[in-house]
Every structure is written in C-alpha cells, then in structure tokens.
Amino acid sequence: MRASVMQLKVDPAESVAARRERAADRVRALHGSDLVVLPELWTTGAFAYESFAAEAESLDGPTAGAMSRAARDTGVWLHAGSIVEKAPDGSLYNTSLVFSPDGELARTYRKIHRFGFDRGEAVLMSAGREIVTVPTPEATLGLATCYDLRFPELFRALTDAGAQILVVPAGWPARRREHWRLFARARAVEDQCYVLACGTAGTHADVEQAGHSMVVDPWGTVLAEAGEDEEVLTVDLDLATVTKTREDFPALKDRVL
Template identity: 45%
Template sequence: MRAAAIQLSVTDDQSPSARRDAVAEAVRAEARRGAELVLLPEMWLPGFFGFDSYAALAEPLDGPTARLLGELAAECGIRCCAGSIVERAPEGLYNTALLFDRDGSLAARYRKIHLFGYGSRERALLTRGSEVVTCELGGIRFGISTCYDLRFPELYRAAAEQGAECFLVVAAWPFPRLDAWRCLARARAIENQAGLLGCNTAGRQGSGVFAGSSLAFDAWGTPLGELDDRPGVLRVELEPERIRAARREFTALDDRVLNRLG
C-alpha cells in the first residue's frame, strides 16, 4: 500500500478555512501521485497549542472537517487517516483521530487515551479516551494512536494483540523532544514487530515549535524514511507480507513470558 504522510505547517497566521483548503489541495495532490493511504497530523485545524480555540473549533463526527475528509477519501478513492479533530460529544471534548475508507465511510475513530499535561492544557480541556482501536483496511490491520501515546508501550502491545500489523501515529510533537520522538517510534515498531508510520506537525504556533520529522519504520525497526522540520510529504510503501514474514522468521511475540504469568 502506497502511503503518504503529509507534514503540515500549523501557524497562527492561517485561518481554519484556509487550513482546510490547503489540506484538501494536499490530499488531492497525493492521490494524483498514486497514494492509497494519506495520513495527516494531530489537531491540524486548531493547532495543538491553540488551546483557546479548542471549544470554538470543536465539532461532532459529522461536522465540517470530518465531512471534508470523508468526501475527499471518496472523491480520490483513497483511505485517509485524517489526523485528529476536537470532537464535541455530549460528555465532553475529545482529541479524536479519524480513519476513512475509500468510499468515504468512517472506518474507525480513536479518542486519545493519554492526554498531555507537561506545559500543556490538553489534560485540563479534554476528556480521556478509553478504547484501543484497530481497523483492517486494504488487507492491513492498523493500530491508531496519537502523539503522547508513544510513551506508553502497553497501548501498542494491546493493539498488536488485536492483530495490528502497522501503527499509524498522528502527532504534534515538539522540537525540544525530537530525539524521544525518533527513539520511541522505533521502539514501538521493534518490540511489536510492526510497521509504523508517524505524521508530525511542522511550524511554530505561539511559543511552541513543532519537530516535524515525520517518519516510518518496518517491522525490524529499519528506517524507511524521515522528513526534516519543514512542511513536506513522506512517501513510503507499506508491505504487510514483509511484516508477517518478519514475525514468522523471528518469533519474539510468541516468546513472551510475563504476560502468561500470574
């Protein structure tokens, strides 16, 4: 499956409508280049650091941003992991990642489980999700996660136990912890013998600087590509049979002991 991670620049000088237009143009361009799966970063509409606009830009799952990405998926005949939105639900606001199938239908919704509190208002403003989410599209079972989740390996192991073969990570990872982004993403791929495609944000929003460096690893932890800190597109081939072959050859997942004790 040909995949494209679109590393957007999120800055304070662009309106939400202009950002939606730019995203639509970028998605169509990647579809024309042959992408079968397009991945967007976390909270690209308000920007992760745009805490004051979370409530104003929150929307239900049939709101304007979700409709736009579903319509784009159907128009282009692609699968689209639409990054994440501020989802408005009766019980509160969520940081919600959306995955659309080629017909524009919503195939999966993941509400971010681990909300960030270190120098961030995310934890104060949003409600924590509670479900591990995997979804099979195009013959690959994907596990969906968001940014800070990378620091919690138990989430990825739970997704692997549900059959996940490749992790999609939408992120707004800051520049000061760039090394952790690379290290943790690679570790999650290696320890679960899974592919990983991470789409991060670029640019500066207020006092926050995003790291960029969208990246991909195969099931051995071998790097498949990485961007720099500027806007751009990371294009990779996701090969499920190579993941399955790695698991058959090196049976680390079958050799686990601690999960069987007790």
C-alpha cells in the same frame, strides 16, 4: 500498500478554514496512494489550548465533511489526523478520524493518554478508553496519537488486536524531537509492525514543532524521514515483511506477561 504521510505546517496566520481546504487539496494530489495520514490537531494546533473550545467540532462537522470528500475524490483510506471533538454531552476529546475510500467515517479513536500533566489537554479534554484497529483490504491499522507513543502497553494491545501498521499522528514539540524519533523506532521493533508517525511543522502557541515524520519498518529501519518543513513521505509497504520478521525473529511468542 502505498502509504503517504503528510507533514503539515500549523501557521497561526492561516485560518482554520483555509488550512482545512489546503489539506483537502493536498490529499487529492495523492492519487495512487492506498493510505494517507495527516497529523494530530492540525486544524487548531496541539498546543493552542485557548482555541480548543472555540474550534471544537462534532463528528459530522466541517473537518469531517472536507476529509470525507477528499477521501472519496481520491479513492484512499484517509487517516485525517485528529480534531477537537465536541461530544453530545459537551465533553471535548482529541479524536482521530479514519475514512474509507468511499468517504464513509470507518472508525474514530479518542486519544487515551492526554498530555499536559495538570494543564492543557490533560484538563481540557476527556480520555478515550477504547483500543481501536481498522481493517482495510491491505492491512490492519492500529490507532494511537502523539503522547500515546510513550506508553508501550497500548501498542502491544494493538498488536494483540491484529495491527500490522501502527499509525501515530502527532503535534510533537521540537525540544523532544529525539524522543519522538526513538519511540517511533522502538514501537516498530518491539511490536514488529510498520509505524507511520506523522507530525506537524512550524510553530504555534509559541511551541516549535518537531517535524521529522517517519515511516519505520518492523525491523526498526527508517524507510523515510521528513525534515522540519512541510513534506509528504510516500513509501510502498510490503506487508509480508511483518509476517517474515515475526517468523524469523519470533520474540512475540516468548512473552510471559
């Protein structure tokens, strides 16, 4: 399975519409990939709290439309990162969108763990409740978002649900970059899965972004890692490695709790 992780720059000087079109064009350039992954809240910026309400969209809004067309045109499974979703009752969610190669919205995931403690996302958005996996012909994807990475129980639940590849779009701040790198590897090792961790570049809302998107194999080896600017990582994943790792080092069988 060929996976491409697209680290995008969130530049406040670029309009959301222009960034949306640019991202769609970059997806279309990735013919030959089976799966393409975009970051968290790349339309607005994960820390641009004051823009959340104004930029909120429905699940058939402009970002979903653009990403659906890009997935169909390219013939890929597209994890289009996340948007600020405005639900029918007016609630806001940090919602990931996954499109099939025919452009259909295959699954959505509403972020369970909201960052900010008593401000920002934690008070502006509602929490998701559902563990979400996406079966594809090549592998089963397990979905999580950014701050979720700090909560290993979610990833164990995704593994129990059959995930072989854990997909984590993020808008992670540079000042905690080493946490990002550590957690991505830890989740891969403890769940014996591939991890595709896709972050943003640039600075928005005065928060410098960590960059350093990563592809990690089930043994914890970093197969590819981006720098701090825009970059695409394309890696061929051998899904037999997941099975072999679990057979050669069957730690998951020794679980007690």
